[in-house]
Amino acid sequence: MSTGLIFAGTGAILFAMGVAGVMLLAHLLRRILAFNLMGSGAFLILIGLAQRAGLVDPVPQAMVLTGIVVSVAATALALALTRRLHKLTGAYTLPATRDD
């Protein structure tokens, strides 16, 4: 088994953990971390799977760089909203939904 595949396999586990985390964790900071785990998992698979034969492929690397910036941006947005919510409601969890 090549290094690339080990990375990809780790990515699969991280992604699954991230998804479970986003669905299960109520605390918003934890949920944001879980989301980042998901992203990292996907990035690892993108690079690892493409390089399973051991050759370096610059295209997925560039994609991952782009993806990281996007995910930084999304994380910043989530943190800013969480901070604002905490300031307004004093809670780090989402209020229960009401249909109306």
Added chain:
Amino acid sequence: MTEFFDPLAWLILLPLFWASGAFLLGPTRGARLAIVGVAAQLWLAIDLAVKVGDGGTAIRHAVGGWGAPLGIDLIADGLAAAMLLLTHMVALPLLLYARGYFAADASVARYFWPLSGFLLAGLNALFLAADLFNLYVTLEIVGLAAVGLVAAGGNATQIAAGLRYLFATLIGSGMYLLGVALIYGAYGTVSIATLTPLINASAASAVWIAAALMLLGLMLKTALFPFHYWLPPAHGGAPAPVSALLSALVVKASFYLILRLWLGPFAPLTGTIAWLPALLGSAAILWGSWQAIRAVRLKMLVAYSTIAQLGYLFLIFPLLGPDGLALQAGGMQVVAHGLAKAAMFAAAGAMIHVTGRDAVADVAGVASRMPVSLFAFALAGVTLMGLPPSGGFLAKWLLIDAALTQGQWWLVAVIIAGGLLAAIYVFRVLRQAFLVPAQGERRHLSHRAPPLLEWTAFTLAAASVLLGLRGVDLLRLLAVGSGP
């Protein structure tokens, strides 16, 4: 080699320019810049639709001059051109509406203009993209800009709705991204045109997983039942022009992408499970309508109606056939609902603006005070109910025709039931509006709605109805570049 004023490139560049410009210049001049920019974009979209429609073939723009698969291509076929046209036909009246709506509230307006610019840029880029990874980036622009617009109001409900929406959209794009990673791993490319001939029914299981992940992620972003939980608070809680943009356009973008993938690269994989989206779509129609019927707040009613109307779009998947009826029905429904729902949110916003209250019950007496807004609401309702001569009616006709041709009787029943349920929630509002209000309640109707708010809503509603008379033209455009 293309000309300098290539509409494909400028449809993406222009909104980015005016979004940055609006940020630099501040809200007042930013608003003017935005409206001029969107007007120019509308002209470009019309120009593109004419070119695509008359030329009869898709138009391609190779960014960087490399061409796929090394570079990224932009492709405008009939479906993309129709979506771009819809986007700007909705956006221009809505931005004018927003100018009136935010006139009193500079703090929200400050970031509305640049954010709506980024949203439009993202939508245009998404409709034109022909590269799976590029699509991921455009999806994120659209998703994050939409979340921003929901949250920009800044009160606790809006922030919470924004966060809920943010997590939904991030899980959706995360699943999509994982799918892209697997596809790249399997085929070494993310260009849709290059991929399409490579994928067949004997593809590796990783490709099947990728397709499932991408389609599911996009369904989450489209708020298909049962992934709809995030939509009502987001669309019902945002300021009216934002709700209108989101309901009319943003959810359509991810649907557009589902359709693209379903008909394109994933076509060999999806044949056997086409009934699943239709089943979920049927559930969406019934559940969304039911929630709209019992909603207390007016904007919630409209938001749940969006869930129901999105359901219709997913009914087309088992009906996609060589006759193209189902695809035509889907395209017609996207355009008709986009115009109508924008109009409905705009009209509801104008009513709430004047009455100062958000409950369906408070609409009583609006018929005599705001006839234009009510008329706009009613015309939009005609489209949602699928009554003639609206665009929604043509969509329903085509859909029933497709279902009957394929012998899918249960879909006919769902479509008919959906129309009647829509009538219940639309007439719930109209009935209330015609009621003579009790004497004490009149004081809430003290000031008049700005005419700009009322008439932009009316324009959108009238367009959704008049679309019913131009059905042939839209279908001719949709046919360009579709099918084998």
Added chain:
Amino acid sequence: MTSNEILPLAVMASSLLPGLIIFTLPESRIRWRTALNLLGALAKLLLVGLLLAGVAAGEEYGFRYAVLPGIDLAFKADALALLFVTLSALLWLFTTLYAIGYLERSPHRSRFFGFFSLCVTATMGIAMAGNLFTFFVFYELLTLTTFPLVVHRGTDKAMQGGTVYLAYTLGGGALLLTGIVWLHSLLGQIEFTHGGVLAALADAPTWQLQAIFLLLIAGVGVKAAIVPLHGWLPQAMVAPAPVSALLHAVAVVKAGAFGIIRIVYEVYGIEFAQSLDLLTPLAVMATVTILWGSFRALFQDDLKRRLAFSTISQISYIVLGVALFGPLGTVGGLVHLVHQGLMKITLFFCAGNFAETLGIHKVSEMDGAGRRMPLTTLAFSIGALGMMGAPLTAGAVSKAWLIDGATAAGMDWAVWVLWTSSLLNAAYFLPILWRAWLRPLPAAFPNERTAARGWRETAWLLLIPPLVTAGAVLAAGMFSDIAWSPLAWAQLIAQREYLQGMP
């Protein structure tokens, strides 16, 4: 565009444009509104006159506009269309005059007259529809434009009536749409053609064609108030009197009956419908409706409700005429479309006058009304006698042709039905006439306004329309043999449907 294309469109525009302009007029511009209304109505009559002359001379009027691939918005002003168009255009003029008088000083008149004009436009569209698609478009438009009129008063009771009306008509619309699209997917086209288009589908499974027939008839049957789809009609009585006149005589109920005629003659074709065993069930349905409506009318004390059940019964005369399978019955049904309109609008005008002038809403309050309002009561009596089929009235002519048709078709039971219904009609109309003319004046009418308004009997605008339509009832009865009478026109149509349609 040729003049033969423009004329049908102009007929529709003559009510559409005034309607749209009226919406934008402020409430206070009474003269403008009145002028626009009358100008539109007169222009329409003039245009219809041109069409009538042209069609009688064999000209063909029509217009097509592609909406979907293979589906057109198609209009054709043939003889059958013009029967309905002429009736509606004529009655629209009188109803407008009446409504102007009736709604004097009440709020929201711009809205009322705007939707009123749109209703008539939709009716014209139904009459001149060239295919089922176009028919459906205007059929639903009629539903939408009548709703604001039914709920016009804005009271809880009006809302309830409006809701019931919508529930029935939109439900019917859904059935109709299903039937139409089903037919379209089988046949590929849905044009109205003399002699029908369905014979081409003779190979298709019979059950499918029968099911489609059921869907289509149920769809239009809601508006035609065929039992058991009639529940909305008595409820919709909460609307103002001019709206009731519109619902019962000019537009809605008529549109349903007219739809049945088009479907039987020009979609299925009378011969083909007969071969599918569809006409006898239709005749039975009509019979049940005729008897049930008359029977229920007997027990209504509310005057307008009694009239409403009477409408349910009378409209099915038309359906029965269609189902009798023969030219005589056809003529009877078609001519009754016109005659019933004339008679029923007279009755509703008069009922409105009684309510407006004396506050009378119930049959039991009618005592002595004829002494206080002799002219109105005279018009009412003519209408009522016409409904009973008394000699020299329009009703007598239609009944005679229907009975002849039933005899010729060998359906003797239908003759008995018609006679029974006439007896029932007499049983629920004669007591009203008796009370009005022969009972002494009561101590006071429920809400008499004659003195307060300075009227001799009632306002002129309320009095003239019923007198004119009552005169028309008599004229149609006495001069039915001359050219241009409704009967002559119905004979022309029957001739075209039966002779030209056959290979």
Added chain:
Amino acid sequence: MKRAAIIIFAALFAFVLIVAMLELSALPSPKVNLPAAVAANMAASGVEHPVTAVLLNFRGYDTLLEIAVLLLVLLVVLAVSPREGKAPAASHEPVLQVLARVAVPVMLLAAVYLLWAGAHRPGGAFQAGAVLGAAAVLLHLAGLLPGWNAPRLFMRAGLAGGFLVFLVVASALLANGALLHFPPEFAGALILLIEAGLTVSLGLILAGLFLFLA
């Protein structure tokens, strides 16, 4: 119950995914060979490092949109963090201050190096901008830089400037036939121009994501 179901489902998903990837690795290499295409076109790209070439030339359009994402997120952060009155003064941390006074000049130097190095080895505008942003955050944490108020025109120009430079270059190149179609002879210079602009703006944006909230 729900918790257990999700965990089991996630584990199952990871397992299936790994199996699928193993199956994929047993198949022959993909038919499309992008690394070869990148290598073949390196000469015309204007830079020497393949990742930078993909990032700014072959797939430069992705990067353009990615900067748009960052800018738009900054706007949302500004929108939801309305600053009432003056920004709070930062706390006084003597030890950190010493560290910051030493580290920040080194970080500036590192940023310039990273920007320049991006052309032929790992590095580039984003990395350089990240270092700049980190320097600003360090200064703030050390109490040497107060949190930022809602941006004035000058600051807004700095935040959006890099993106606007990129946008202007991208659209000007339409005259050369396509969006971002670099002529090989000017590609290197134009890419350096874009990267320099981006470094400043990205530094400000990343710092802003922290400091506008602080």
